[in-house]
Amino acid sequence: MKVVGFAGFSGSGKTTLVEALVKRFVQKGLRVSVLKHAHHRFEFDHPGKDTWRHREAGAFEVLAASDRLITLQRRLPEPQELGVPELLLMLDPAADWVFVEGFKQARLPKVEVWRASTGRPLCYPEDAQVLAIATDSPQQLPQPAPAAVLDINAPAAVADWLTDNAPKFEYLP
Numbered sequence: 001m002k003v004v005g006f007a008g009f010s011g012s013g014k015t016t017l018v019e020a021l022v023k024r025f026v027q028k029g030l031r032v033s034v035l036k037h038a039h040h041r042f043e044f045d046h047p048g049k050d051t052w053r054h055r056e057a058g059a060f061e062v063l064a065a066s067d068r069l070i071t072l073q074r075r076l077p078e079p080q081e082l083g084v085p086e087l088l089l090m091l092d093p094a095a096d097w098v099f100v101e102g103f104k105q106a107r108l109p110k111v112e113v114w115r116a117s118t119g120r121p122l123c124y125p126e127d128a129q130v131l132a133i134a135t136d137s138p139q140q141l142p143q144p145a146p147a148a149v150l151d152i153n154a155p156a157a158v159a160d161w162l163t164d165n166a167p168k169f170e171y172l173p
Contacts, residue, residue, distance in 0.1 A: 037102025
């Protein structure tokens with residue numbers, strides 16, 4: 001499987017870019033998984049639903065399955081930040097690509113997503129794992145970029161760049 005990180009600050013366009021890339025890769029017949037970092041407490045279950053009630057009763061894991069969707073909730077014994085390697089092990093190894101959104105500090109090859117309009121700093125000057133910058137403001141990059149500067153508004157070109165550079169993203173646990 002190939003694994004690529006998409007790093008950048010909130011509001012930079014990571015989710016929009018990843019969504020467009022997932023669609024393009026799936027149209028090519030590839031299996032894509034997404035690993036998304038959540039910086040805050042999030043809840044996708046609803047009070048009163050059976051799965052919520054089982055979890056609230058203290059179940060360690062609750063697996064809900066239908067003929068179209070499986071969802072697994074696992075209670076962590078205490079607050080902890082699982083790393084990308086541990087989380088990747090939870091995904092189906094049959095995926096062709098895994099797009100990792102967030103996890104800026106993860107040690108994996110990345111595409112940094114940056115818009116000058118956010119006023120946020122860049123990661124690439126300090127992170128040798130950034131192989132490309134996807135931006136709408138290439139003329140405003142404060143120093144020479146790594147290997148590639150990609151147009152964030154041209155997801156087809158970003159997809160082509162990823163495909164052309166696929167060996168750089170081969171994941172070996």
